[in-house]
Amino acid sequence: MSIKNLFVIGAGFMGMGIAQNAITSGIHVTVYDITEDSLIKGRKTVENMLQKNVKKGKMTEASMQDAVSRLNTTTVISDCKDADFIIEAAPENEGLKISIMEEIDKYAKADAIISSNTSSISITTLASHLKNPSRFVGMHFFSPVPLLNLLEVVKGLQTSKQTIEETLSFGEQLGKVCILSKDEPGFIVNRMLIPMLNEAFFLIERGVGSIEEIDLGMRLGLNHPMGPLELVDMIGLDVELAVMEVLYSEIGDPKYRPAVLLRRMVAAGHLGRKTGRGFYIYHEDGTRTPNLDLL
Ligand SMILES: NC(=O)c1ccc[n+]([C@@H]2O[C@H](COP(=O)([O-])OP(=O)(O)OC[C@H]3O[C@@H](n4cnc5c(N)ncnc54)[C@H](O)[C@@H]3O)[C@@H](O)[C@H]2O)c1
Structure with a gap:
């Protein structure tokens, strides 16, 4: 049909x-x-x-x-x-x-x-x-x-x-x-993606690498078309947090527990591209720079 x-x-x-x-x-x-x-x-x-x-x-x-x-x-x-x-x-x-x-x-x-x-x-x-x-x-x-x-x-x-x-x-x-x-929490793709994004937030929290280094790491090291931080900026940090909350409450495994940094950014209204500020700051001329307030 x-x-x-x-x-x-x-x-x-x-x-x-x-x-x-x-x-x-x-x-x-x-x-x-x-x-x-x-x-x-x-x-x-x-x-x-x-x-x-x-x-x-x-x-x-x-x-x-x-x-x-x-x-x-x-x-x-x-x-x-x-x-x-x-x-x-x-x-x-x-x-x-x-x-x-x-x-x-x-x-x-x-x-x-x-x-x-x-x-x-x-x-x-x-x-x-x-x-x-x-x-x-x-x-x-x-x-x-x-x-x-x-x-x-x-x-x-x-x-x-x-x-x-x-x-x-x-x-x-x-x-x-x-x-x-x-019908399992996160289905197939988010079940794998969410812990990876969460690890990227933990790396920022611990100062292991810069925003750009983390994204470059996955772009060049694993041939991902986008790094995890630019990806979450595109998806929307509020959307990502809501998804993580469901996965964490349904599965219970700490690997799905949203990083505190993500919670704080959502509370501040720094939701990614849609608000002009997330892991990157999006300028009116179409360029972007890393959000150094997070480091
Ligand atoms: N953002 C992503 O990359 C992505 C990917 C896959 C799935 N999803 C899912 O898609 C859904 C929407 O996400 P989004 O990123 O488009 O969100 P969004 O915030 O961009 O859009 C949500 C829209 O729903 C409208 N809305 C609010 N209450 C409503 C209501 N009662 N009735 C009708 N419309 C209402 C809002 O005005 C807004 O226009 C979510 O369930 C999300 O998990 C998002």
Whole structure:
């Protein structure tokens, strides 16, 4: 079954990335957010990204206009009623996601698949708040969504085989390579990534290396395209802390316990690129310098 109408919940970094990916794959997308401001900002981001692709010769002006014409936005959640597929990409907070599920369940078509892009919250738990948990699945995208080809499809205890098959096929429609994960904390990728990022924070706390040295170490030593500190700045330190808290509380192993430095940076509002300051300071001219206050 080919998906025609997608409803995305949350016009943030991930929600708009998913929307951009979908509209350029020929799918009609409605993005829902609680504020009009987020939707305006989100639409502008997608238009700017596509405009850059036109300048680089990756797409034509006509195909860009065509893609943009498939993007709608709304602050009315019942607009999900025509969607074949729903992806929730609101903040990483279990209570919030549960309240969204309960709301969506009132309006979604009976045969629509409902999914969450959660990085850490149990798919089985979220599904249990729906009338039909067999139609609920985890869809964990990677940022920036239009550029990273991986999609983790997460099977909750109640997710049906048919839902998994349709989700894998939708992933292909979006041009993704899918891997299937059980509903374990952190799924496959974050289970490995989170302890590595935490170690990078500990290295800063102990003064073992500088911000740039730690990033260079992983870029050049292991051929990672980004170092851990620049990566967490892109993901958002608040998102990373929320994910670590879930992994630590569910698994209990101290390797998942968030470094104090991460907690302090989030408390200070130093969330990475989105606030202009994280492990690096992001300047208006597009350059960045290491945040020396941390050392
Ligand atoms: N940032 C990443 O790299 C990354 C990667 C994979 C998965 N995720 C997951 O994706 C989800 C979103 O993360 P993000 O980085 O896009 O966050 P974000 O903070 O950039 O965006 C969240 C958006 O949700 C909106 N929102 C808040 N409450 C809402 C509600 N009740 N209903 C609808 N929208 C609401 C906010 O206005 C905001 O626009 C999280 O679950 C996160 O764990 C993030």
